[in-house]
Amino acid sequence: MALRMQWDEVAKTADMSPAHLRRIRKNETSITPLMGAGLEAALQWRAGSVEAILLGGTPTPIRPAGSLPALTAQAEGAVTQPEADDEPDSPIAPYLKGILERVDQRLAEMNERIAEQNREIKELRRERRPDEEDRRRKGA
Incomplete structure (x- = not known):
């Protein structure tokens, strides 16, 4: 064209x-x-x-080449939803899909890291409790 x-x-x-x-x-x-x-x-x-x-x-x-865009419901002002299996025609759609996949992967990694840190914090709190009780006894 x-x-x-x-x-x-x-x-x-x-x-x-x-x-x-x-x-x-x-x-x-x-x-x-x-x-x-x-x-x-x-x-x-x-x-x-x-x-x-x-x-x-x-x-x-x-x-x-030489074709005119078809008049669609969207061109007439109606709002339509794409079909579930429609692929977007946007030339950046594959790029954006790749970004979203990497974001999802990164979020999963961060959530796992947060869960691991929470487990470590709980363990440290459990280890500290006997020490706090000893200090209370000595101070009382």
Whole structure:
């Protein structure tokens, strides 16, 4: 699909410098998932298109060339819920999913560490109780 964009416009829309986009185009630097998602959004490609190109394939446009977006219930103002098995079309969805998975993992690790520290605190309190009783007897 011809977007009639200059490379500087693509870079700006993808939230990167024109120089960095030039290095990507010349294969002088790698592409992070976030950069790939930005390029896919800027070029109106479906998620995974950058990876497809890197593997020798071609990008998949969000809409076929020359097609107009269909009028949907959302465009008419109705609020709809996505189907349970619908995959989001957002080019950053895979990146965000990865972040959420790492956050969940980190939270689980932190919760385990907190539980372990709570067990240690309880053990220390149990060990300290006899000492406190001895001091009370001596002071009384």
